[in-house]
Amino acid sequence: MSLRIVVTVKYVPDATGDRHFADDLTVDRDDVDGLLSELDEYAVEQALQISENADDAEVTVLTIGPEDAKDALRKALSMGADKAIHVEDDDLHGTDAIGTSLVLAKAIEKAGYDLVVSGMASTDGTMGIVPALVAERLGVPQVTLLSEVSVEDGTVKGRRDGDAASEQLEASLPAVVSVTDQSGEARYPSFKGIMAAKKKPVESWDLSDLEIDADEVGLAGSWTKVESATERPARTAGTIVKDEGEGGKQLAEFLASQKFI
Amino acid sequence: MAEVLVYVDHVDGAVRKPTLELLTLARRVGEPVAVALGAGAADTASALAEHGAVKVLTHEAAEYADYLVVPKVDALQAAVEAVSPAAVLVPSSAEGKEIAARLALRIGSGIITDAVDLEAGDEGPVATQSAFAASYTTKSRISKGTPVITVKPNSAAVEAAPAAGAVEALSVTFSEKATGTKVTGRTPRESTGRPELTEAAIVVSGGRGVNGAENFAIIEALADSLGAAVGASRAAVDAGWYPHTNQVGQTGKSVSPQLYIASGISGAIQHRAGMQTSKTIVAINKDAEAPIFELVDYGVVGDLFDVVPALTEEVKARKG
Ligand SMILES: Cc1cc2nc3c(=O)[nH]c(=O)nc-3n(C[C@H](O)[C@H](O)[C@H](O)COP(=O)(O)OP(=O)(O)OC[C@H]3O[C@@H](n4cnc5c(N)ncnc54)[C@H](O)[C@@H]3O)c2cc1C
Ligand SMILES: Nc1ncnc2c1ncn2[C@@H]1O[C@H](COP(=O)(O)O)[C@@H](O)[C@H]1O
Numbered sequence: 001m002s003l004r005i006v007v008t009v010k011y012v013p014d015a016t017g018d019r020h021f022a023d024d025l026t027v028d029r030d031d032v033d034g035l036l037s038e039l040d041e042y043a044v045e046q047a048l049q050i051s052e053n054a055d056d057a058e059v060t061v062l063t064i065g066p067e068d069a070k071d072a073l074r075k076a077l078s079m080g081a082d083k084a085i086h087v088e089d090d091d092l093h094g095t096d097a098i099g100t101s102l103v104l105a106k107a108i109e110k111a112g113y114d115l116v117v118s119g120m121a122s123t124d125g126t127m128g129i130v131p132a133l134v135a136e137r138l139g140v141p142q143v144t145l146l147s148e149v150s151v152e153d154g155t156v157k158g159r160r161d162g163d164a165a166s167e168q169l170e171a172s173l174p175a176v177v178s179v180t181d182q183s184g185e186a187r188y189p190s191f192k193g194i195m196a197a198k199k200k201p202v203e204s205w206d207l208s209d210l211e212i213d214a215d216e217v218g219l220a221g222s223w224t225k226v227e228s229a230t231e232r233p234a235r236t237a238g239t240i241v242k243d244e245g246e247g248g249k250q251l252a253e254f255l256a257s258q259k260f261i
Numbered sequence: 262m263a264e265v266l267v268y269v270d271h272v273d274g275a276v277r278k279p280t281l282e283l284l285t286l287a288r289r290v291g292e293p294v295a296v297a298l299g300a301g302a303a304d305t306a307s308a309l310a311e312h313g314a315v316k317v318l319t320h321e322a323a324e325y326a327d328y329l330v331v332p333k334v335d336a337l338q339a340a341v342e343a344v345s346p347a348a349v350l351v352p353s354s355a356e357g358k359e360i361a362a363r364l365a366l367r368i369g370s371g372i373i374t375d376a377v378d379l380e381a382g383d384e385g386p387v388a389t390q391s392a393f394a395a396s397y398t399t400k401s402r403i404s405k406g407t408p409v410i411t412v413k414p415n416s417a418a419v420e421a422a423p424a425a426g427a428v429e430a431l432s433v434t435f436s437e438k439a440t441g442t443k444v445t446g447r448t449p450r451e452s453t454g455r456p457e458l459t460e461a462a463i464v465v466s467g468g469r470g471v472n473g474a475e476n477f478a479i480i481e482a483l484a485d486s487l488g489a490a491v492g493a494s495r496a497a498v499d500a501g502w503y504p505h506t507n508q509v510g511q512t513g514k515s516v517s518p519q520l521y522i523a524s525g526i527s528g529a530i531q532h533r534a535g536m537q538t539s540k541t542i543v544a545i546n547k548d549a550e551a552p553i554f555e556l557v558d559y560g561v562v563g564d565l566f567d568v569v570p571a572l573t574e575e576v577k578a579r580k581g
Contacts, residue, residue, distance in 0.1 A: 167444050169444060170445050239559050
């Protein structure tokens with residue numbers, strides 16, 4: 001029996017670029033180059049490892065995003081995923097996490113799945129809640145924030161390193177998993193992988209394919225409203241001294257002047 | 262006055278500081294009603310009462326420790342149904358965000374995560390957040406349902422505000438999905454005796470420049486002289502020099518202390534994302550061009566192996 005793995009990946013503005021908000025207070029995706037969220041590369045990597053360890057598995061990468069988001073899918077395909085689904089619709093602009101989880105859940109159901117693998121957080125929104133929301137919507141176990149994951153005999157196991165404790169988790173498939181950047185370096189696409197990716201199928205779905213009404217998503221369907229976004233004033237230039245043997249002392253004087261000691 | 266639910270983060274009845282900060286913020290929006298779950302839940306009441314909780318809803322059951330997230334969502338949902346609050350506030354830990362998100366979806370409400378401030382507004386609470394590695398500040402509110410908001414540690418001062426804090430048992434029926442993800446083992450984190458990274462007033466961090474696990478003793482000595490928590494960059498964590506729980510940055514902890522001291526850290530955007538909102542920033546780096554110096558209030562261009570021990574001695578001498 002084949003193991004159907006769906007990996008959710010997000011196309012995000014490059015964090016090292018000059019990111020800002022557009023006039024409608026959504027993330028400006030035009031002026032900064034985009035890429036596959038680095039944290040979702042870990043999800044692709046773990047999905048590929050799980051599939052390599054299974055008798056028969058298929059890895060589908062799924063993204064919701066504008067036309068350019070195909071780049072993220074191509075990258076995941078060149079890493080080794082088998083096929084891709086791109087959900088694209090003008091009405092999706094400005095969708096919040098709740099709306100994103102709705103679209104992902106519908107697309108995952110339509111694609112068919114035994115295991116969903118997500119990243120720990122997107123590098124632009126950094127909420128880290130979409131996997132939990134998708135699990136809630138699908139009504140399947142949530143096995144999230146794993147730094148170690150394995151699948152065997154219809155059971156997913158993993159280690160979740162929390163603030164107070166490190167926990168061993170276990171759930172039956174189908175399930176939603178998310179993995180952290182501690183789960184293991186993601187592979188680089190090989191030349192062969194890049195060439196092969198060009199021939200792999202990429203399906204495009206819009207909201208009507210998923211039977212979602214336009215008013216359930218997008219800015220209009222968002223249950224949160226950003227009222228203002230202001231650029232943080234640059235920190236005022238501080239004092240910088242060169243250590244000529246007195247650096248420690250000078251620093252201590254500064255700390256004392258600020259009442260830290 | 263409307264009631265505001267506050268989800269209590271506690272360890273066997275000991276309330277963690279971010280929850281007390283949440284009570285300060287909750288009082289701006291309404292009357293805080295706390296929800297404490299699991300072993301020791303009732304023991305939280307006196308600390309919560311002292312900081313403004315008018316009521317403490319408690320429920321103890323093995324499910325909270327034995328299964329991931331969902332039992333807590335079930336309980337919080339039961340509390341929402343019992344109280345009909347004006348808002349639900351949850352500490353912004355990884356787990357707190359997941360609980361809050363699932364609750365919001367169930368009760369048909371919008372969610373805001375990682376707020377750093379909260380005020381009352383005409384159309385419900387207004388939350389302040391930082392975006393894009395803290396280069397932007399946004400103000401948002403929830404436009405549908407009961408606002409569910411998670412708040413980061415160090416977002417408000419802990420204030421004494423004695424209230425009744427009457428303990429009431431919360432009645433919870435677990436959903437069918439509550440037992441979906443089993444916790445089969447738990448290794449508690451060993452206490453270092455130092456303050457919690459996200460809660461500390463001072464954080465002393467080391468990066469690749471520290472150059473070895475054994476050298477972190479220099480960073481720890483400075484931290485101990487200041488009563489500070491120890492942080493590390495991802496480069497230091499990836500090298501295996503310091504535990505991942507101490508990582509500061511996008512994929513580690515986000516800290517906002519009064520004072521942040523970075524030693525041997527270049528200041529990459531992903532590191533900044535976790536420390537840029539610190540009140541005072543100090544850096545020691547031998548490269549005058551390191552981007553961390555763009556953020557500092559005070560910077561020393563020098564070798565950390567000279568400067569840090571000298572600073573530690575000086576701090577000790579001044580503290581007597
Ligand atoms: C998706 C993603 C998530 C990430 N998340 C995080 C995160 O959460 N936290 C994080 O920190 N990084 C994170 N990173 C990594 C980040 O991009 C940087 O690689 C990392 O922060 C670098 O750590 P560093 O400053 O210690 O090392 P380096 O950049 O190598 O800097 C070391 C510094 O030490 C100085 N130095 C060396 N020797 C000495 C000495 N003897 N005395 C004084 N100074 C000295 C050098 O001049 C240099 O500036 C992430 C990256 C990605 C892609
Ligand atoms: N637009 C999207 N398309 C596909 N997957 C997404 C999208 N947004 C979020 N995700 C997934 O959800 C994870 C957590 O995202 P977030 O909750 O936004 O931080 C990401 O790492 C992705 O795996």
